Amino acid sequence: xxxxxxxxxxxxxxxxxxxxxxxxxxxxxxxxxxxxxxxxxxxxxxxxxxxxxxxxxxxxxxxxxxxxxxxxxxxxxxxxxxxxxxxxxxxxxxxxxxxxxxxx
Amino acid sequence: xxxxxxxxxxxxxxxxxxxxxxxxxxxxxxxxxxxxxxxxxxxxxxxxxxxxxxxxxxxxxxxxxxxxxxxxxxxxxxxxxxxxxxxxxxxxxxxxxxxxxxxxxxxxxxxxxxxxxxxxxxxxxxxxxxxxxxxxxxxxxxxxxxxxxxxxxxxxxxxxxxxxxxxxxxxxxxxxxxxxxxxxxxxxxxxxxxxxxxxxxxxxxxxxxxxxxxxxxxxxxxxxxxxxxxxxxxxxxxxxxxxxxxxxxxxxxxxxxxxxxxxxxxxxxxxxxxxxxxxxxxxxxxxxxxxxxxxxxxxxxxxxxxxxxxxxxxxxxxxxxxxxxxxxxxxxxxxxxxxxxxxxxxxxxxxxxxxxxxxxxxxxxxxxxxxxxxxxxxxxxxxxxxxxxxxxxxxxxxxxxxxxxxxxxxxxxxxxxxxxxxxxxxxxxxxxxxxxxxxxxxxxxxxxxxxxxxxxxxxxxxxxxxxxxxxxxxxxxxxxxxx
Ligand SMILES: Cc1cc2nc3c(=O)[nH]c(=O)nc-3n(C[C@H](O)[C@@H](O)[C@H](O)COP(=O)(O)OP(=O)(O)OC[C@H]3O[C@@H](n4cnc5c(N)ncnc54)[C@H](O)[C@@H]3O)c2cc1C
Ligand code: FES
Numbered sequence: 001x002x003x004x005x006x007x008x009x010x011x012x013x014x015x016x017x018x019x020x021x022x023x024x025x026x027x028x029x030x031x032x033x034x035x036x037x038x039x040x041x042x043x044x045x046x047x048x049x050x051x052x053x054x055x056x057x058x059x060x061x062x063x064x065x066x067x068x069x070x071x072x073x074x075x076x077x078x079x080x081x082x083x084x085x086x087x088x089x090x091x092x093x094x095x096x097x098x099x100x101x102x103x104x
Numbered sequence: 105x106x107x108x109x110x111x112x113x114x115x116x117x118x119x120x121x122x123x124x125x126x127x128x129x130x131x132x133x134x135x136x137x138x139x140x141x142x143x144x145x146x147x148x149x150x151x152x153x154x155x156x157x158x159x160x161x162x163x164x165x166x167x168x169x170x171x172x173x174x175x176x177x178x179x180x181x182x183x184x185x186x187x188x189x190x191x192x193x194x195x196x197x198x199x200x201x202x203x204x205x206x207x208x209x210x211x212x213x214x215x216x217x218x219x220x221x222x223x224x225x226x227x228x229x230x231x232x233x234x235x236x237x238x239x240x241x242x243x244x245x246x247x248x249x250x251x252x253x254x255x256x257x258x259x260x261x262x263x264x265x266x267x268x269x270x271x272x273x274x275x276x277x278x279x280x281x282x283x284x285x286x287x288x289x290x291x292x293x294x295x296x297x298x299x300x301x302x303x304x305x306x307x308x309x310x311x312x313x314x315x316x317x318x319x320x321x322x323x324x325x326x327x328x329x330x331x332x333x334x335x336x337x338x339x340x341x342x343x344x345x346x347x348x349x350x351x352x353x354x355x356x357x358x359x360x361x362x363x364x365x366x367x368x369x370x371x372x373x374x375x376x377x378x379x380x381x382x383x384x385x386x387x388x389x390x391x392x393x394x395x396x397x398x399x400x401x402x403x404x405x406x407x408x409x410x411x412x413x414x415x416x417x418x419x420x421x422x423x424x425x426x427x428x429x430x431x432x433x434x435x436x437x438x439x440x441x442x443x444x445x446x447x448x449x450x451x452x453x454x455x456x457x458x459x460x461x462x463x464x465x466x467x468x469x470x471x472x473x474x475x476x477x478x479x480x481x482x483x484x485x486x487x488x489x490x491x492x493x494x495x496x497x498x499x500x501x502x503x504x505x506x507x508x509x510x511x512x513x514x515x516x517x518x519x520x521x522x523x524x525x526x527x528x529x530x531x532x533x534x535x536x537x538x539x540x541x542x543x544x545x546x547x548x549x550x551x552x553x554x555x556x557x558x559x560x561x562x563x564x565x566x567x568x569x570x571x572x573x574x575x576x577x578x579x580x581x582x583x584x585x586x587x
Contacts, residue, residue: 008260038259047244060243063251068529
């Protein structure tokens with residue numbers, strides 16, 4: 001579980017630097033500049049997918065683009081690395097089940 | 105049109121790449137700096153141009169040094185292409201008329217692939233956290249300490265709820281210190297530094313006493329020890345979810361003096377040091393060697409960072425772990441050598457210009473051997489127990505790897521065909537070192553003998569649609585698929 005440092009949260013809201021997007025259809029808000037994965041964590045979503053092999057839940061592990069555990073569906077495209085994509089206004093982020101290979 | 109898009113391509117905009125690109129371009133070479141991240145800085149200076157953490161005491165002065173590298177880059181005239189993934193570096197066979205064999209770089213920007221032709225490439229791809237395989241490390245809520253630090257730097261996020269940090273190494277202490285400055289909660293630090301390591305490290309202490317980081321490091325560690333609960337001599341760790349559930353971390357079980365203890369935890373941050381991110385160098389065909397002191401594979405380089413592949417050099421932690429200041433100086437040395445190889449400066453000029461940087465590099469590396477030796481993870485974490493997942497992508501356990509060894513699997517490449525281990529999207533980055541160690545221990549030989557995955561481009565998954573859209577000259581195809 002992660003939270004935003006309070007002084008940063010306050011500054012964001014004051015400056016209107018927030019982004020509205022959805023997580024599995026639910027409205028959510030993040031900081032402009034957050035990666036999709038950071039935005040999920042800031043909204044209390046620690047697990048973003050289940051694995052194809054055993055169905056186990058996974059969440060981000062490396063935050064630098066190497067582990068591929070942060071895969072999510074973004075605006076309908078599956079298996080995107082959430083930690084490498086910035087959240088954008090109106091973006092539809094979905095947690096995903098099973099699918100594992102990066103779309104080819 | 106010139107056959108070359110640029111004289112030099114630098115891959116990676118951490119300290120090594122920033123320094124290399126700025127120096128090479130300031131001497132008149134045409135340079136492009138490529139990085140998959142949207143902003144320069146690499147790992148240490150992540151988000152230095154845009155971090156929301158404006159209170160400078162939280163991330164500390166070493167972090168803010170990164171901002172000083174940006175001005176020289178801007179002034180140098182180097183092209184800077186952030187948001188660009190480099191998925192292959194290759195040298196076609198045929199010779200160019202002017203004697204320079206062109207290097208072709210496969211890259212992907214905004215979802216489309218392209219090839220770039222250059223004379224020389226400096227790989228400054230940095231490091232990644234050493235895999236820290238323990239039972240339950242795949243549970244949501246378990247992250248690398250470096251990963252958590254990325255969340256702090258880029259988004260101002262800190263753990264909430266019960267938080268445990270575990271492992272060893274300077275970065276673990278640095279993060280704990282940064283969390284203290286930020287007012288974040290840490291319930292305990294479980295220190296896994298093996299007691300026995302002190303015996304091996306002590307003879308190296310005199311070197312460390314001369315290290316420029318000694319004062320800073322000690323101060324930081326003492327403050328953390330004074331203010332937080334630090335539990336030493338931890339010999340085993342396990343992350344557990346709810347009973348019968350695997351959906352999220354609930355507790356951390358650790359062993360100390362032979363007894364198990366349990367801590368409730370919502371977040372567990374693991375760290376056992378960093379190792380070179382060598383996938384691109386490996387796939388380019390650069391020779392690599394096992395480094396016993398750092399217990400990792402590193403590409404083989406000379407004192408300028410030149411690799412076994414002509415026209416390809418390496419700088420920074422991607423060539424072996426030396427830290428950010430060393431990376432910066434290594435970047436400058438690689439740039440000077442590249443300028444020399446391209447005929448822009450003579451040998452004497454290169455050597456003269458290099459002298460201060462080499463001295464600074466030596467200073468930065470002073471005391472490294474002590475840290476490497478002290479913080480070598482215990483064997484139980486490098487080659488974990490049978491029930492531990494080692495390959496996160498394919499969910500292969502250490503036990504399965506050992507079983508494959510008994511069936512005749514002699515190294516990581518064979519493990520791929522036995523188990524699909526290392527064939528997932530992470531391309532072995534999270535399992536390679538562990539698979540090497542497990543097989544070596546099981547066979548009773550050194551990791552050097554066991555070897556490492558032989559990697560192929562593309563080093564990052566790119567879509568077939570992207571590949572198909574590439575211009576299809578023979579050289580392009582060669583660059584993508586040859587090796
Ligand atoms: C997560 C993490 C956090 C760290 N934090 C600190 C810290 O706070 N303090 C400290 O002293 N050390 C830290 N380190 C250690 C780190 O290795 C530093 O010593 C330093 O960042 C190394 O500099 P570098 O220039 O060699 O590489 P890096 O700074 O790692 O930069 C490498 C760059 O290359 C890019 N790259 C890699 N592969 C490709 C590719 N195929 N295509 C395009 N771009 C690519 C990456 O995106 C990255 O920006 C950290 C390491 C990690 C892994
Ligand atoms: S968290 Fe590891 S790739 Fe995104």
